[in-house]
Amino acid sequence: MGHRNLDLATAEEGCGDSALGRVRRAYATLDPGELLEVLTTVPEQAFAVRVWARRAGGDVVEESREQGRTRIVLRRLDR
């Protein structure tokens, strides 16, 4: 099963692009069953990923928070 990573801290937020926008784009490239690991130190971003995944029908496989960094693993269920 494929596994991709997206660290939201590595890209500077710019006008015209949101952190969740980057998650959505990465998620859209997944194959069914493939995992996307999202890392963020910003609670607002973690909240957005969590709520969006629920609404988009994605599966939050794992969520943990360690040393101020949240790790959310999403699995694409359909295509």
Next chain:
Amino acid sequence: MTDYAHPEVLVNTEWLAGHLDHPGVRVLEVDWDPASAYELGHVPGAALVDWKRDINDTIRRDILSAEQFSALMRRLGVTPKTTLVLYGDMRNWFAAFAFWTFKIYGHEDVRLLNGGRRKWFEEGRAVTETTPSFIATDYRPEAANTSLRQFLPGVRDLIGRADHGLVDVRSPAEFTGQISAPPEYLNEGAQRSGHIPGAVNIPWAQAIQEDDTFKPAEQLRELYQSRGVTPDKSIVTYCRIGERSSHTWFVLTYLLGYPNVANYDGSWSEWGNSVGVPVEKAQAEVPQPVPA
């Protein structure tokens, strides 16, 4: 917040939490991308202001007209006496832009949530998906204060004048001309890269702390004055589309009390695509450490 020139324009999260039900306060979340922010959850009682739809004229490239501003205020149940508290996505950039436009149209009591949406969530405060509704009001704006805004011909006339300062708040890579816009922003590129001649590069984020709240006044004063951005000059701020520069416009105008600051919202997406205007490419003038 008392060391700022106009501390009354900032509210902190604690103040907002205590005024959510205040009848004279209207909380507005100003988003570039509501689907990634407001629609997922927002401050209880906050109404959405969609930056692209509500703050811009969707036909001309322009800020909303006075009539559109009045219609927006009426729809949001706002009277000229209402206290507007703005916050939003993208680090409060678009909230700062809305603040700037609301000041152009003369709304008296506009405030910015210090730290914005990020800090509200960071502190684990209440959020909701419920959208409020309001009874429409009859709102008539003041005459537009055009001194808060600068256009391309005015900026061109400032080049080389010692009594004016240009502040480019974009990233060093944009300022030096390595890129005209990050590659993912297909609609914001320009024919040429670089900066307006004579501008100094002070990226917007240098004005905030790790939790997105503004730096203390003393640090802000040192930041700008050490780069020649002093209150005796007329200052123009710009970025790529005018929203990050609204943030710096807010800092200079309200936190430091500079008397003459205008935002050039045409910014690089206009200047870098225009015929007959000069462009400068150079290293970003970042302060160097003093040798021991």
